[in-house]
Amino acid sequence: MLSPIPVREIGLKHLRQACSSCSLRELCLPLGLSPDEMHAVDALVSQGKPIKRGEALYRAGEPFRSLFAVRLGFFKTSVVSEDGREQVTGFHMTGDLIGMDAVSTDFHTCDSIALEDSEVCELPFADMEELARKIPSLQHHFYKVMSREIVRDHGVMLLLGNMKAEERIAAFLLNLSQRFALRGYSSSSFHLRMTREEIGSYLGLKLETVSRTLSKFQDQGFIKVQNRLIELIDQDALRHLVSNCPG
Amino acid sequence: MLSPIPVREIGLKHLRQACSSCSLRELCLPLGLSPDEMHAVDALVSQGKPIKRGEALYRAGEPFRSLFAVRLGFFKTSVVSEDGREQVTGFHMTGDLIGMDAVSTDFHTCDSIALEDSEVCELPFADMEELARKIPSLQHHFYKVMSREIVRDHGVMLLLGNMKAEERIAAFLLNLSQRFALRGYSSSSFHLRMTREEIGSYLGLKLETVSRTLSKFQDQGFIKVQNRLIELIDQDALRHLVSNCPG
DNA sequence: CGAAAAATTGACAGAAGTCAACACACGTGG
DNA sequence: CCACGTGTGTTGACTTCTGTCAATTTTTCG
Numbered sequence: 001m002l003s004p005i006p007v008r009e010i011g012l013k014h015l016r017q018a019c020s021s022c023s024l025r026e027l028c029l030p031l032g033l034s035p036d037e038m039h040a041v042d043a044l045v046s047q048g049k050p051i052k053r054g055e056a057l058y059r060a061g062e063p064f065r066s067l068f069a070v071r072l073g074f075f076k077t078s079v080v081s082e083d084g085r086e087q088v089t090g091f092h093m094t095g096d097l098i099g100m101d102a103v104s105t106d107f108h109t110c111d112s113i114a115l116e117d118s119e120v121c122e123l124p125f126a127d128m129e130e131l132a133r134k135i136p137s138l139q140h141h142f143y144k145v146m147s148r149e150i151v152r153d154h155g156v157m158l159l160l161g162n163m164k165a166e167e168r169i170a171a172f173l174l175n176l177s178q179r180f181a182l183r184g185y186s187s188s189s190f191h192l193r194m195t196r197e198e199i200g201s202y203l204g205l206k207l208e209t210v211s212r213t214l215s216k217f218q219d220q221g222f223i224k225v226q227n228r229l230i231e232l233i234d235q236d237a238l239r240h241l242v243s244n245c246p247g
Numbered sequence: 248m249l250s251p252i253p254v255r256e257i258g259l260k261h262l263r264q265a266c267s268s269c270s271l272r273e274l275c276l277p278l279g280l281s282p283d284e285m286h287a288v289d290a291l292v293s294q295g296k297p298i299k300r301g302e303a304l305y306r307a308g309e310p311f312r313s314l315f316a317v318r319l320g321f322f323k324t325s326v327v328s329e330d331g332r333e334q335v336t337g338f339h340m341t342g343d344l345i346g347m348d349a350v351s352t353d354f355h356t357c358d359s360i361a362l363e364d365s366e367v368c369e370l371p372f373a374d375m376e377e378l379a380r381k382i383p384s385l386q387h388h389f390y391k392v393m394s395r396e397i398v399r400d401h402g403v404m405l406l407l408g409n410m411k412a413e414e415r416i417a418a419f420l421l422n423l424s425q426r427f428a429l430r431g432y433s434s435s436s437f438h439l440r441m442t443r444e445e446i447g448s449y450l451g452l453k454l455e456t457v458s459r460t461l462s463k464f465q466d467q468g469f470i471k472v473q474n475r476l477i478e479l480i481d482q483d484a485l486r487h488l489v490s491n492c493p494g
Numbered sequence: 495c496g497a498a499a500a501a502t503t504g505a506c507a508g509a510a511g512t513c514a515a516c517a518c519a520c521g522t523g524g
Numbered sequence: 525c526c527a528c529g530t531g532t533g534t535t536g537a538c539t540t541c542t543g544t545c546a547a548t549t550t551t552t553c554g
Contacts, residue, residue, distance in 0.1 A: 143393065151351050160408055
């Protein structure tokens with residue numbers, strides 16, 4: 001089947017080994033850093049900055065200084081065209097690294113908004129770059145993380161370019177499910193942090209279509225919807241939807 | 248107006264100063280490298296490998312060793328889902344750097360096909376990474392190039408998620424025009440290297456829709472179409488189309 | 495508790511996809 | 525060099541999906 005929107009997370013397989021307060025620890029653990037190197041990384045990283053629900057972590061046009069690792073919470077990132085159309089480019093949860101688009105111009109190119117009360121670690125990029133020169137695996141890791149973001153975006157392009165509404169929604173739910181599972185949460189029952197409109201913006205659909213499709217899935221017995229609480233009843237049915245588009 | 252699909256090119260503003268045989272020169276010139284550093288970079292780079300029209304530079308699943316700089320010609324990159332749907336993720340011309348998606352997994356994640364007889368320079372990534380550790384500006388440059396790819400992809404997501412057929416085609420034509428102009432070619436008259444189907448795949452449209460829309464633009468006097476030869480008659484009209492979507 | 499935001503649902507309209515027929519162009523080989 | 529065949533492009537008629545508009549309900553939060 002079509003892998004539903006590649007996962008972009010950072011330490012990924014290692015997230016569950018989370019040991020310290022900062023998600024940077026997860027970022028570095030799998031790198032096999034020495035204690036000294038770990039300290040060097042830690043020293044650069046702020047220890048958790050709270051962002052309230054609805055607040056912006058950064059906005060398009062602001063000067064870029066740092067990447068951010070989501071330590072806790074949930075974010076959306078979105079670009080807005082000059083004529084005012086918004087496109088949600090991603091949803092980000094614990095362990096995700098965001099802001100990499102800004103490296104290209106030294107200005108942020110999208111808005112990053114907390115969808116629930118959250119906490120982030122700040123990674124001053126210039127410092128990280130310098131440190132990366134001394135720690136090859138760190139340098140490589142950053143290349144990988146950015147590359148993973150590119151791969152993920154290609155997955156979204158595939159979704160937007162080729163799938164119809166039902167397939168998009170199914171892929172979206174499966175992707176969320178998978179990402180929650182990676183973090184040790186239930187993969188079959190979770191809370192959507194975003195509105196139907198934000199889902200629609202991400203998937204290239206109108207909010208009514210999102211709502212209708214969720215209702216339809218519920219009628220078919222694939223899922224149970226209670227406002228933002230989603231329960232996946234028949235994941236295989238969803239998977240079948242995604243992989244089976246009579247192209 | 249909505250910037251029509253961000254440009255991803257490399258040295259870009261500097262392409263016209265092209266001085267040597269290899270597009271890597273352009274890549275490095277703007278970095279202010281010393282002659283020694285330039286030599287170090289040049290030493291890593293193969294001096295031009297020809298790829299015939301229709302041939303693959305690499306294919307999804309192949310192990311990753313190198314990035315490629317297009318020295319001459321035209322490529323498309325595309326991902327294919329497991330159920331066989333193809334999504335063209337980009338068109339690449341002289342000076343573009345491709346293959347960055349592969350860094351994430353050490354395997355290529357997309358196919359790269361030459362749409363005309365082409366020539367590429369090969370950049371062994373491990374070597375470049377090592378050199379980047381010694382030349383900070385080179386390291387930073389690679390981060391920038393990858394970031395630019397992310398920004399470009401976000402632009403495509405905006406296009407796929409928010410625009411209708413006419414807007415997509417208009418944005419596409421303007422983007423091509425701009426990229427040809429950057430390379431010193433005519434911005435008002437150019438040859439499409441790709442089929443209607445490939446354009447459609449990139450823009451999330453069917454080939455019939457592409458064809459129809461081009462015909463319509465011609466009827467309206469915006470462009471002149473002669474098979475793959477495109478002449479932009481009224482760029483402002485196209486720009487107006489892109490920026491003016493009654494959202 | 496009440497106002498504002500979010501979600502659901504229905505009826506209808508419009509854009510793009512599908513299917514099909516045909517025209518054209520290119521390049522391959524006679 | 526021309527002829528032919530395949531791949532590419534155009535156009536029309538029709539269908540389908542999603543968007544639009546609107547009314548109503550539900551939820552959230554001050």
